[in-house]
Amino acid sequence: MIRLYDYELSGNCYKIRLLCGFLGLAYTSVPIEFHPGRAHKGADFLRINPLGQLPVIDDDGFVLRDAQAILTYLAARYDPARTWYPVSDARLLGEVGQWLAFADSITATASAARLHDSFFHDLDVDAARAGAHRLFRILDAHLWFAEQEGRIWLCPAPQPTIADIACFPYVILSEEGGIFLQDYPAIRRWCDRVKRIPGFVPMPGVFPAGPGLPPPLTAGSV
Amino acid sequence: MTERRCTDPVILNQWHPLHPADQMEATRVTRTILLEEPLCHALDANGAPLVWPSAGSAPRLDGSQPSPLPARLAYGFLWACLGTPPDDLFPFPETAEPDRRNLATGTFGVHVSAGRAIENFLDMGHFPFVHTGILGEEPHTEVKEYDVEIASTRDEVLATRCRFYQPKAAASSTSGAEVEYIYRVPHINCAILYKSSPNDLERRDAIALFVQPVGPEQVIAHTFMSVLDNDSSDTGIRLFQQTIFGQDKPILENQFPRRLPLAPRAETPIRADKSSIAYRRWLSSKGLTYGVIPAVAE
Ligand SMILES: [Fe+2]
Numbered sequence: 001m002i003r004l005y006d007y008e009l010s011g012n013c014y015k016i017r018l019l020c021g022f023l024g025l026a027y028t029s030v031p032i033e034f035h036p037g038r039a040h041k042g043a044d045f046l047r048i049n050p051l052g053q054l055p056v057i058d059d060d061g062f063v064l065r066d067a068q069a070i071l072t073y074l075a076a077r078y079d080p081a082r083t084w085y086p087v088s089d090a091r092l093l094g095e096v097g098q099w100l101a102f103a104d105s106i107t108a109t110a111s112a113a114r115l116h117d118s119f120f121h122d123l124d125v126d127a128a129r130a131g132a133h134r135l136f137r138i139l140d141a142h143l144w145f146a147e148q149e150g151r152i153w154l155c156p157a158p159q160p161t162i163a164d165i166a167c168f169p170y171v172i173l174s175e176e177g178g179i180f181l182q183d184y185p186a187i188r189r190w191c192d193r194v195k196r197i198p199g200f201v202p203m204p205g206v207f208p209a210g211p212g213l214p215p216p217l218t219a220g221s222v
Numbered sequence: 223m224t225e226r227r228c229t230d231p232v233i234l235n236q237w238h239p240l241h242p243a244d245q246m247e248a249t250r251v252t253r254t255i256l257l258e259e260p261l262c263h264a265l266d267a268n269g270a271p272l273v274w275p276s277a278g279s280a281p282r283l284d285g286s287q288p289s290p291l292p293a294r295l296a297y298g299f300l301w302a303c304l305g306t307p308p309d310d311l312f313p314f315p316e317t318a319e320p321d322r323r324n325l326a327t328g329t330f331g332v333h334v335s336a337g338r339a340i341e342n343f344l345d346m347g348h349f350p351f352v353h354t355g356i357l358g359e360e361p362h363t364e365v366k367e368y369d370v371e372i373a374s375t376r377d378e379v380l381a382t383r384c385r386f387y388q389p390k391a392a393a394s395s396t397s398g399a400e401v402e403y404i405y406r407v408p409h410i411n412c413a414i415l416y417k418s419s420p421n422d423l424e425r426r427d428a429i430a431l432f433v434q435p436v437g438p439e440q441v442i443a444h445t446f447m448s449v450l451d452n453d454s455s456d457t458g459i460r461l462f463q464q465t466i467f468g469q470d471k472p473i474l475e476n477q478f479p480r481r482l483p484l485a486p487r488a489e490t491p492i493r494a495d496k497s498s499i500a501y502r503r504w505l506s507s508k509g510l511t512y513g514v515i516p517a518v519a520e
Pocket of ligand 1: 342343348352353466470
């Protein structure tokens with residue numbers, strides 16, 4: 001079975017748990033205590049990932065690090081419908097790659113601000129917040145224009161892709177870093193849609209969608 | 223007397239938690255903030271705690287620290303005071319029982335007032351909705367009748383006979399059970415809950431929340447446990463507690479107002495709030511003004 005080196009409060013680890021939830025893929029979680037234990041910087045874990053970063057998976061001896069890389073591998077290998085990582089559509093695949101890189105920028109800003117406020121990491125939190133707002137304005141505009149064309153996911157496909165999974169955690173957790181989402185209505189609607197994908201799993205700080213009507217746009221609903 | 227940014231003597235003259243003791247190393251200096259005052263702390267070569275106002279320059283432990291503050295190690299944490307502290311910290315005798323495991327289970331920054339953090343800790347009503355599948359689950363949402371009083375033995379709020387159905391009450395639980403709680407609030411920013419231990423029916427596990435007020439609407443929440451559990455690993459117990467706290471954090475940060483209102487009937491009371499009403503009244507009787515919206519006497 002897939003082993004996931006995991007920390008429950010990590011948004012990057014959550015990306016992998018989300019995809020496994022959506023795919024109905026079983027895995028074993030191996031907890032690595034990021035805070036306060038700093039086990040990800042300990043000798044045992046550095047042998048698994050010399051970068052000292054979570055998550056890492058071990059799939060039957062195949063060891064892979066980096067949340068975005070793991071998403072591409074798991075989706076390419078375990079999604080029989082080939083919709084989460086659409087390898088046969090070059091343009092769509094390119095757009096997925098573009099938003100995976102965008103997710104890394106969200107990690108460098110919104111996640112950094114959360115690490116500062118919640119876990120006391122020493123960094124320039126004002127710069128991190130400003131960077132996150134810049135990205136969120138771009139994301140909100142992108143999602144708003146997509147909605148005008150009847151699309152509800154980040155990439156122009158009827159189904160969600162791993163790009164949605166990669167961008168979701170540190171957007172939804174951003175308020176823990178003092179970055180508030182009230183000025184990004186299209187982002188908030190998109191977050192609600194992600195939460196309604198069958199197989200969605202919450203994490204501490206991320207709650208399931210409330211009761212109530214599903215979002216108005218249902219084109220290509222999953 | 224030194225000028226302080228916070229001018230409320232009720233909170234200045236308390237011991238406040240600053241850091242988990244097991245994460246301090248001799249002679250390593252760490253910075254923190256207490257009541258808006260930047261501080262440095264360290265253990266000296268003999269393991270004695272030292273806390274002093276940070277002057278903004280690179281902190282060094284070279285014997286030239288300006289005016290050290292009262293400091294002590296207790297219940298797994300470093301404590302300090304910016305004013306005149308009471309002689310003793312509150313009693314927490316369970317931590318001295320030889321067969322218990324005492325451990326700091328996680329420290330988190332939260333954008334909320336200390337009073338709101340303590341109040342949430344006392345509230346059983348949120349268990350099924352926030353700690354779903356762990357500390358509560360629907361349809362077991364009823365908060366049964368319980369007792370709240372100011373303890374006869376010392377000045378602290380005490381809630382007893384609190385009962386609640388919990389699917390997974392502790393790291394070592396294997397099934398759901400009705401769990402009995404006792405809550406103590408022995409300090410304006412600290413609370414301890416005692417719950418029936420899955421490993422010893424006669425005794426109780428203790429879980430504590432020690433809140434360090436950084437500012438009126440910002441805190442560092444330190445969690446601590448003193449448990450009868452020989453099986454779970456330290457990491458297992460800490461991760462369980464971090465899951466719980468991670469679920470509370472967004473609830474705390476969405477409280478409005480962030481300061482705790484002390485006026486009677488500021489928010490509609492329901493049974494789950496009985497301990498919260500007693501806590502607010504108790505804070506009000508002390509004349510606390512920092513981090514709260516005081517009741518206006520007119
Ligand atoms: Fe809670």
